[in-house]
Amino acid sequence: MSTAIELIDLYKSFGSTEIIRGVNLAVEQGERHAIIGPNGAGKSTLYNLITAKYLPTAGRIRLRGEDVTGCPPYEINRMGLARSFQVTNIFPRMSVFENVRCGMLWAMNYRYSFWRDVDELDDVNARSRQVLEDIGMTSRADVPAGVLSYAEQRALEIGITIAGGADIVLLDEPTAGMNRSETDHTVELVRRITENKTLIMVEHDMSVVFGLADRITVLVYGEVIASGPPNEIRGNPAVREAYLGEEVD
Amino acid sequence: MAVANTAAPGRSSFLRRNAIWWAALVLVVLLPQVARSGTAIAVLNQMCIMVIFSLSYNMLLGQGGMLSFGHAVYFGLGGYFAMHLIQLAGGAGFFMPLPLTPIAGGLAGLFFGLLFGSFSTNRAGTVFAMISLGIGEMIAASSLIFVKFSGGEEGITADRTDLTPFFGHRFGSEVEVYYLIAGWMMLSAWLMYRFSRTPLGRMANAVRDNPERAEFVGYSQRRVRLLSFMAAGFFAGIAGGLFALNYEIVTEETVNLVTSGIVLLQAYIGGVGFFAGPIVGAVVYTLLQTLLSNYTEIWAFYVGLIFVATVMYAPTGLTGIIMMHLPIYRVRKLRTLALPYLKVGVPALCCAIGVIGMLELLHYLSVRAVGQSTKRLFWMSLNVEQPTPWIVFGLLAVGGFFVARRMAPALVAAWEAASAQAQGRGER
Amino acid sequence: MLELIVFSLLNGLVYGLLLFMLSSGLTLIFSMMGVLNFAHASLYMLGAYFAYSISAKVGFWPGLVIAPVLVGVVGALIERYGLRNVHRYGHVAELIFTFGIAFLIEESIQLIWGKQTMDYREPEILSVPLFTLWGTDFPAYKAFMLAVSIGIFIALLLVLTRTRVGLIIQAAITHPNQVAMLGHNVPLVFTGVFGVGSALAGLAGVIAGPALGTFPGMAAVLGSIVFVVIVVGGLGSLWGAFLASLLIGMLQTFAVAVDYSLEDLFAEIGISTSKTSALSDLYTVTVAQIGPILPYLLLVLILIFRPTGLFGKREV
Numbered sequence A: 001m002s003t004a005i006e007l008i009d010l011y012k013s014f015g016s017t018e019i020i021r022g023v024n025l026a027v028e029q030g031e032r033h034a035i036i037g038p039n040g041a042g043k044s045t046l047y048n049l050i051t052a053k054y055l056p057t058a059g060r061i062r063l064r065g066e067d068v069t070g071c072p073p074y075e076i077n078r079m080g081l082a083r084s085f086q087v088t089n090i091f092p093r094m095s096v097f098e099n100v101r102c103g104m105l106w107a108m109n110y111r112y113s114f115w116r117d118v119d120e121l122d123d124v125n126a127r128s129r130q131v132l133e134d135i136g137m138t139s140r141a142d143v144p145a146g147v148l149s150y151a152e153q154r155a156l157e158i159g160i161t162i163a164g165g166a167d168i169v170l171l172d173e174p175t176a177g178m179n180r181s182e183t184d185h186t187v188e189l190v191r192r193i194t195e196n197k198t199l200i201m202v203e204h205d206m207s208v209v210f211g212l213a214d215r216i217t218v219l220v221y222g223e224v225i226a227s228g229p230p231n232e233i234r235g236n237p238a239v240r241e242a243y244l245g246e247e248v249d
Numbered sequence B: 001m002a003v004a005n006t007a008a009p010g011r012s013s014f015l016r017r018n019a020i021w022w023a024a025l026v027l028v029v030l031l032p033q034v035a036r037s038g039t040a041i042a043v044l045n046q047m048c049i050m051v052i053f054s055l056s057y058n059m060l061l062g063q064g065g066m067l068s069f070g071h072a073v074y075f076g077l078g079g080y081f082a083m084h085l086i087q088l089a090g091g092a093g094f095f096m097p098l099p100l101t102p103i104a105g106g107l108a109g110l111f112f113g114l115l116f117g118s119f120s121t122n123r124a125g126t127v128f129a130m131i132s133l134g135i136g137e138m139i140a141a142s143s144l145i146f147v148k149f150s151g152g153e154e155g156i157t158a159d160r161t162d163l164t165p166f167f168g169h170r171f172g173s174e175v176e177v178y179y180l181i182a183g184w185m186m187l188s189a190w191l192m193y194r195f196s197r198t199p200l201g202r203m204a205n206a207v208r209d210n211p212e213r214a215e216f217v218g219y220s221q222r223r224v225r226l227l228s229f230m231a232a233g234f235f236a237g238i239a240g241g242l243f244a245l246n247y248e249i250v251t252e253e254t255v256n257l258v259t260s261g262i263v264l265l266q267a268y269i270g271g272v273g274f275f276a277g278p279i280v281g282a283v284v285y286t287l288l289q290t291l292l293s294n295y296t297e298i299w300a301f302y303v304g305l306i307f308v309a310t311v312m313y314a315p316t317g318l319t320g321i322i323m324m325h326l327p328i329y330r331v332r333k334l335r336t337l338a339l340p341y342l343k344v345g346v347p348a349l350c351c352a353i354g355v356i357g358m359l360e361l362l363h364y365l366s367v368r369a370v371g372q373s374t375k376r377l378f379w380m381s382l383n384v385e386q387p388t389p390w391i392v393f394g395l396l397a398v399g400g401f402f403v404a405r406r407m408a409p410a411l412v413a414a415w416e417a418a419s420a421q422a423q424g425r426g427e428r
Numbered sequence C: 001m002l003e004l005i006v007f008s009l010l011n012g013l014v015y016g017l018l019l020f021m022l023s024s025g026l027t028l029i030f031s032m033m034g035v036l037n038f039a040h041a042s043l044y045m046l047g048a049y050f051a052y053s054i055s056a057k058v059g060f061w062p063g064l065v066i067a068p069v070l071v072g073v074v075g076a077l078i079e080r081y082g083l084r085n086v087h088r089y090g091h092v093a094e095l096i097f098t099f100g101i102a103f104l105i106e107e108s109i110q111l112i113w114g115k116q117t118m119d120y121r122e123p124e125i126l127s128v129p130l131f132t133l134w135g136t137d138f139p140a141y142k143a144f145m146l147a148v149s150i151g152i153f154i155a156l157l158l159v160l161t162r163t164r165v166g167l168i169i170q171a172a173i174t175h176p177n178q179v180a181m182l183g184h185n186v187p188l189v190f191t192g193v194f195g196v197g198s199a200l201a202g203l204a205g206v207i208a209g210p211a212l213g214t215f216p217g218m219a220a221v222l223g224s225i226v227f228v229v230i231v232v233g234g235l236g237s238l239w240g241a242f243l244a245s246l247l248i249g250m251l252q253t254f255a256v257a258v259d260y261s262l263e264d265l266f267a268e269i270g271i272s273t274s275k276t277s278a279l280s281d282l283y284t285v286t287v288a289q290i291g292p293i294l295p296y297l298l299l300v301l302i303l304i305f306r307p308t309g310l311f312g313k314r315e316v
């Protein structure tokens, strides 16, 4: 297997505070990888570096072997990497359906087309309906996204992310704010749509993490303190001390 | 976006799906039969040009989230270029039928849209607004300086009948010109409507709503804005070209800040959140301008008042207000609003009469000749030197305002009740 | 040549400081409230008209004090009963609102005072030349304008650095989102700043009216220039606004004095140019003619190459 994402000696500071302090990480293609760590460890910041929301202070980022450090976010996305946001980040004045549809237009190769009617793009519309079905929002298709409830917006957030069918998916706390059954549903969905794809997710819910991940990386204060298969992480004393505490048992 | 925003298209017949366009086409064709007088046709011509211009403006503000204070640049430059083409073709006598000349304006708009857009569309919001203002001022000032191109203060003129006849038409009469302009209007409006429903048009909405997220689904916000900006420039240029052939003169006024301001005013009053908003705005504004100015010199002040009131109390514009009542109309509950509307409407009308009265008297004070003191207003002769008219108008204004404000909550409640019912009906 | 330089310098200084009186208020308002007040120059015009009407009744000097106060009140009312309601729709809506207000003020002025230029004059004692150099007079009134502007500049400096309110304002400028946490009555501070900024604009109008003319277009003449000043100086930077005011003041007065075109340059290096080509305008226009374009050119260049302005820290 080849690597999907490789982070090499990554550093990021905001002003004088170093948030990411020399992260090295390789995620294999097809792997389901979870990143865990206490609040403020820099997990979201790591995502923001990978997806080029921020430029790293030092270090390189490789996507399928190719150096993408400094590429703009849209180019990273076009290389088949999609992400969701911890703080919901949708198109508030557009309908739920439009939100999902916008998530896939580029990926389905319609680019900047200004001659095709979106309603006549049968492939796009069928897929949009499918995604709505998957995230359980079919009945809300015509509602402006801005007026959805928090849980619905979280679901839509995932919907936009998976819409394009990217083969590397980064999810930032996808189940935050969901109840048990919604969480279970989301886990199932994520498992299904990332079949044969690469998944990286940040998650605080340990049952989700251990249920889904092939490999887990523990990030504390911007440093990787452990990385390995779930069993190994569960047994790692440093991890227990730093983060997991009693939750694991 | 008001028109057919539904997700599933429902493949109805071509005729049904475009019903509103067919209706508009019939209306446009029949209008000159109803409004026959020369002035009426002139008003219609102006209206059609403004409709295109406002729609193109809304590609920026409403659909792309770019507030421009310099959109007249593309309108005016389009006008200059189209005018030069008419001059050139008229002089040299090469093949160039008049109906094609607006394309020159459109291409000029497209080109300058690319030129100025290439550095102004990096960001939206305040920066964009400031750059557009700067470019607007720069072009307006330049058009007075580069006299060879723009004719300076006098502008440039041409005779449209010098051109190659178009199927026998020389466009000497107002009605012929009307059909030319109206044809371009229908075509442009339809194209702009189509544009709003293409992948690019939808992504323009997405970038307006959330530029960051748009980048994470594969689109460069800058490129999306630039392309919308160029399209807006193109249609503004078409409108400018039509202006040129209609009035046969293009001056600095077409590029300056006043014109840029008017198009913002029109689009906003009409409602920037809807495709049809700018059309409503352009029609209303042109009517106000041409009708109101027959009765009062301070019509622009009233337009300003309407604009500020729109920004403060009805940011969705006239179209928004209409759309708010559409679901209620569909369930036939509009009647329940009649009384509450009356209760607010009558005092509001009193207030308006009071305000208008005071303003007109005030204005009369400044323009009256020495010794004059009677002003004709509301079919009465009023003596401005007497306190009575002032007091009556003042009482009407203040009283009307407070009563209307007392009654407004009841109207809002009635509207909410009715639309709740409409929604319940809709979901079942 | 020396004469030209000295007088252009003096005029540039007068004009530049006038611009600063306008741009300082605009900058303060922007820094604290995030609002680019389109109506600022209209308030300046209002100041001139108020002062004209007052001076017609009771003379120039009372007008100098009363008119700015009135304009300040108008500004505070606009903030309190207009802007504050629009705030929830965001900055773009605020900008559109102030644009509407600018439109309304301009129309109301024509409604009340008519379209003609007002006969608003400087007082007798100031309508004499202060000194004469190389046969050219320097009017006492310009010196007076200079004195008022400098006085305002110093007063502003003192208020901002020496008083409690000044410190709050400074805190608000550097940490726009945190003033609320300081526990001050933020809405009141906003209204106050808007009022004071408007009063400054009004004062600028009062003293500019006799020199630059009191007519319905006077806001349009300066309106966009003031925006140029605060953007070029760097939004939210008072020092930037100060330096940019002087820069643009000088730029414009010097440009007016330079009667030189590309053609002249070509002639000097021995290239002759055709007078008939359509592009001939490009090289026959003189620097003096291009003067009005220069500030906007500067604005566009700054926004492209240095969006924070010369001294600003925030992007526009």
Ligand SMILES: Nc1ncnc2c1ncn2[C@@H]1O[C@H](COP(=O)(O)OP(=O)(O)OP(=O)(O)O)[C@@H](O)[C@H]1O
Pocket (backbone or CB within 6 Å): A014, A019, A037, A038, A039, A040, A041, A042, A043, A044, A045, A046, A086
């Ligand atoms: N743009 C920024 N500017 C300054 N500091 C930032 C910025 N973004 C993040 N930080 C800081 O970086 C640190 C790490 O933040 P980050 O959001 O990456 O944590 P996290 O691991 O995702 O935490 P959580 O589990 O709460 O989501 C925090 O202390 C945060 O305050």
Ligand SMILES: [Mg+2]
Pocket (backbone or CB within 6 Å): A043, A044, A045, A086, A172
């Ligand atoms: Mg996080």
